Amino acid sequence: MARLHQSPSSILHARMGAWGDTPLREMGFALATKLKMLPHVVARLEKKLDSLGEYLKDETAIDECLSRNAVYVVRDGNLPYEILIDVDSFLFESRSAHEIVGKFLREFFDRILDKQVNETDLQALLRVKYLDTRCDAVSLRSTVRAGEPADILGPECCRRLVPSQKACGLQT
Numbered sequence: 001m002a003r004l005h006q007s008p009s010s011i012l013h014a015r016m017g018a019w020g021d022t023p024l025r026e027m028g029f030a031l032a033t034k035l036k037m038l039p040h041v042v043a044r045l046e047k048k049l050d051s052l053g054e055y056l057k058d059e060t061a062i063d064e065c066l067s068r069n070a071v072y073v074v075r076d077g078n079l080p081y082e083i084l085i086d087v088d089s090f091l092f093e094s095r096s097a098h099e100i101v102g103k104f105l106r107e108f109f110d111r112i113l114d115k116q117v118n119e120t121d122l123q124a125l126l127r128v129k130y131l132d133t134r135c136d137a138v139s140l141r142s143t144v145r146a147g148e149p150a151d152i153l154g155p156e157c158c159r160r161l162v163p164s165q166k167a168c169g170l171q172t
Contacts, residue, residue, distance in 0.1 A: 023107055
């Protein structure tokens with residue numbers, strides 16, 4: 001935004017001045033809110049997964065259950081459901097942020113830069129800047145639905161989902 005404000009173009013200044021009267025204003029608020037929420041959603045999920053990890057440290061109990069074809073039950077019976085809720089929240093909020101970013105960028109390009117772009121154009125622009133566009137909530141959701149480990153996307157991908165936060169069990 002600073003570069004737009006520093007631009008010598010009076011047309012860009014006029015378009016930026018009208019920002020508050022366009023959908024960009026609401027989209028900007030929505031996007032800022034989602035980006036602020038995501039680290040909290042991830043932190044909640046990680047806390048629950050850490051708790052589950054504590055239960056799963058006792059490999060002899062797990063082996064005993066497996067040998068008897070029995071179910072391993074954690075003391076906190078709500079924990080698995082809380083994890084499911086937090087995973088669902090992460091997927092929903094990530095996808096929502098992804099959608100808002102796409103709409104925001106298309107609107108921004110149209111109203112401020114007077115250029116029409118689509119998702120393919122945006123992904124091409126991101127790739128030029130060396131950003132891997134394969135890592136998004138859709139990819140993660142597909143991975144989780146397929147029953148594959150979430151870290152199949154790799155640590156770099158997870159770090160890009162929520163910068164400066166521990167994601168997918170990896171320190172950033």
